[in-house]
Amino acid sequence: MEPTDDPKLSKLLREWQVSGAPASLDARVLGARKGWWRFLLTGSIRIPVPVGVAIAAILLMMATALVRQRAAPPPASTLSLVSFRPAQDLNVRVMGGNYEAR
Amino acid sequence: MTDAEFREAYARHKDVLFRFAWRMSGSAAAAEDLVQDCFLLLWRNPAAYHPERGTLGGFLIGVTRNLALKRLSRERPHDELEEESAICDALDPAGRERGEMVAQAVAALPPLQREALILAEYEEWPLEEIARASGAELAAVKSRLHRARENLRRMLAPLL
Numbered sequence: 001m002e003p004t005d006d007p008k009l010s011k012l013l014r015e016w017q018v019s020g021a022p023a024s025l026d027a028r029v030l031g032a033r034k035g036w037w038r039f040l041l042t043g044s045i046r047i048p049v050p051v052g053v054a055i056a057a058i059l060l061m062m063a064t065a066l067v068r069q070r071a072a073p074p075p076a077s078t079l080s081l082v083s084f085r086p087a088q089d090l091n092v093r094v095m096g097g098n099y100e101a102r
Numbered sequence: 103m104t105d106a107e108f109r110e111a112y113a114r115h116k117d118v119l120f121r122f123a124w125r126m127s128g129s130a131a132a133a134e135d136l137v138q139d140c141f142l143l144l145w146r147n148p149a150a151y152h153p154e155r156g157t158l159g160g161f162l163i164g165v166t167r168n169l170a171l172k173r174l175s176r177e178r179p180h181d182e183l184e185e186e187s188a189i190c191d192a193l194d195p196a197g198r199e200r201g202e203m204v205a206q207a208v209a210a211l212p213p214l215q216r217e218a219l220i221l222a223e224y225e226e227w228p229l230e231e232i233a234r235a236s237g238a239e240l241a242a243v244k245s246r247l248h249r250a251r252e253n254l255r256r257m258l259a260p261l262l
Contacts, residue, residue, distance in 0.1 A: 006251060006255065008262055009251060009254060009255055009258070009262065010223060012200070012204060012258060012261055012262060013204055013208075013219075013223050013224070013254070015200045015201045015204055016125075016201045016202075016204035016205045016208065017201065018121050018124045018125060018130075019121075020116070020117035020120060020121065021116040021117050021119075021120035021137065022120075022130075022134070024134065025116065025120065025134050025137060025138065026112075026116075028134065028138045029112055029116075029137070029138050029141045029142070030109065030112065
């Protein structure tokens with residue numbers, strides 16, 4: 001230390017004491033060096049409220065759309081006439097009434 | 103820098119840096135931020151420290167003082183770092199403890215005078231080391247320290 005010409009002043013200055021580093025600083029410094037994989041497991045992020053609300057709204061809309069899609073009846077299957085073969089010998093016979101007697 | 107080396111450096115220098123940052127900024131919360139930023143800089147870029155230019159403690163104090171001065175200039179953009187003509191008035195001791203008055207007097211010093219005073223008076227660093235950490239000429243540090251003590255004598259006259 002450089003010699004001071006005023007020991008009274010030096011003594012007075014010593015009356016302002018501050019403590020050493022608190023334990024919370026250890027966690028902040030040593031914990032802040034985590035790798036990205038540790039961050040994925042234990043990390044946290046802060047996002048602005050509007051962004052959080054927007055994300056929640058989008059997720060809600062997607063979930064609603066998914067539920068509605070599952071609850072809706074399946075669309076009617078289309079009928080294909082590709083393999084349809086009309087009857088070759090069609091013998092029309094009317095049943096009932098008095099027509100048969102004639 | 104390995105994890106073990108970093109932890110050792112942190113354990114060895116954290117208290118000095120924290121006390122210095124607290125006295126420079128006047129706040130324990132700000133000191134925590136400053137010291138955290140200082141060590142994160144060391145962790146991310148250990149090559150910034152060159153052992154041939156001085157001790158690791160001196161390097162870290164230099165980083166912390168740069169961060170503290172940057173913070174001060176952000177908070178009080180119109181204040182000069184070094185006001186050669188700055189003359190501080192005597193403080194009124196009414197109803198206040200001596201330690202509290204000393205803290206107020208040190209906080210009232212221009213930042214470069216405050217930094218020289220903290221390192222010389224509280225951390226008992228030699229002037230050459232202070233000059234190296236603050237990137238200043240030895241004569242400039244002597245001058246700042248002299249003016250800081252004059253200002254303190256004036257401010258703390260009621261207690262001396």
